[in-house]
Amino acid sequence: METDASFRLSTGISGLDEILDGGFIPRRAYLVRGGPGIGKTTMGLHFLTSSASQGEQVLLITLGEPEAQIRQDAQSMGFDLKDVNFLDLSPSSEFFTAVETYDIFSPAEVEREPITKMIVDQVEIVKPQRVFFDAVTQFRYLTADVFQFRKQVLSFLRFLIEQGATVLLSSESSTFLPDDDLQFICDGVINLVLEAGRQTISITKFRGSGFRRGPHTMKLGSRGIDVYPKLIPEKYVSAFTSEIVSSGVPEIDEMLHGGLERGTSTLISGPSGVGKTTLGLQFMKEAASRGERSVVYSFEEEMLATMVYRCESINIPVRSMIEHGSLSLVSIEPLRFSPDEFSSMVRREVEDRKASMIMIDSISGYTMSMSGEDLTSHLHALEKYLVSRKVTLLLVDEVKNITGEFRISESGISFLVDNIIFLRYLEINGELHKAIGVLKKRVSDFGKRLREFEITGDGLKVGNPMTGLRSLLSGRPELGDLTKKEGG
């Protein structure tokens, strides 16, 4: 008999277990509530089948959907209900075809007793460790009033729990039929919500345990439910190291006083086509030479085709990096993922495949591609998580102005990154040049001077600091010309 709160029962959905700090506490009653078609029954199937293989006895009591239908749907989703005991209390077709149905007594008077007896008999025979009751709100019609309902459900739950069961109840809730009473009775409440085309899951109550507040993204697919827990920055403790990550270009390292610190976040800002992605890949090429793995999430380019080709022509061997597993290019289709799903994807790369450098290309693409609100805070949470995992994060941010008034970022997130590297177009004597500069570095000092920067067939070429020029940041420097110009 485990009463220890540290022992948990899996819900059968790994993301939900994570939100619940490990899973359900045994011998308690939980309520899953939500509108039609949102996955309440499916969640019950996950709950029952996650342990049937371990020799536990599980029981599904259905008051709505008939057994055959549940079995059929479960099979098409890939659940094996072989070891699940059923108690089908759904009305049979005879109920409708019988010409007369009673109306002299209330259903509470007529049906409660036989139904209760069937449940008690079945529970005593099966002695289940897990019970899923679908849907408990139907019980309401079998009780005379609210008080009776509460009392019935409470004593019913007590009976199941005394038999050693952990219980999941589903509740068909709506504004017309509120289920607040059930929420008070149960030890935990799981809410499934469909809002603006997005499905979310959130816990509003969990007696005896902590849990992660939602809403978290949930997907009800053809293979059941997936839950993508929201990243919460506080959960991850930051661990600072002073290890330096080199760019592989001596002049850039010099500007950065050695390179970027591992586990910091860097904003690479600049106008379109100036070479932001290329600069990021340069860091990754160097990381690959140290045997580390990097991942690029691209939100706007048809990457695998053009980027591979482009990088190959400038001495960044993207193809062989991919083949050796030191680089992964992931193209994110617009509006397919929620921020929580994206975070889960990144976490899998970091935790399972040991990626040490992540590039998000670009922030505006991320903002446009993700459905949902409050993206800056999601990005912030992701950044904090990566930093705590000592993963170096590169955020590409495109600014609209090609030249002219200097801007660091369009997304207003420059305050949350550790480092800012910016790329600029400069017009000097009617000629277009590119320049690279460092604007912020939280951990160390950095070179304040801009340098000319070029992308050549041999890779990135960076010149000496530009001197003898004024108003570089305006994009139209005055006075003189570039005193030292290198790298043709």
Next chain:
Amino acid sequence: MDGKPLIVALESNHSNLELIRQFLEKEGFQVLGLTSMDELDTILEEGEAFDLALLDLTGYNRSIWDRCERLRKGGTPFLIISPRQSADIQKESLTHGAKAILVKPLAVSELVGLIRSLLGE
């Protein structure tokens, strides 16, 4: 008669009649179920003795009040079961001698309690 009170129930719905039979027999009564007024007439004509009548108005016309009058004259207590709360039905029922009017759905305990008190148990 084997000591158990006999209750005649007039009820047009077979499912209802079956439930009444189940519940009342469990409480120690005998139930004679009728579904038509003709059957009731036969019993009244034959002068068969019974202790109490339950009349569900659903499915019968106004001529049921004549039967009520006959029951009253014979001194047999009877209860009216009404499909809805209605001042007219209440008035008619009491005028024709009903001891009480019960509105559907009935609570079993209430029905049984009422029968027992009418039978003086």
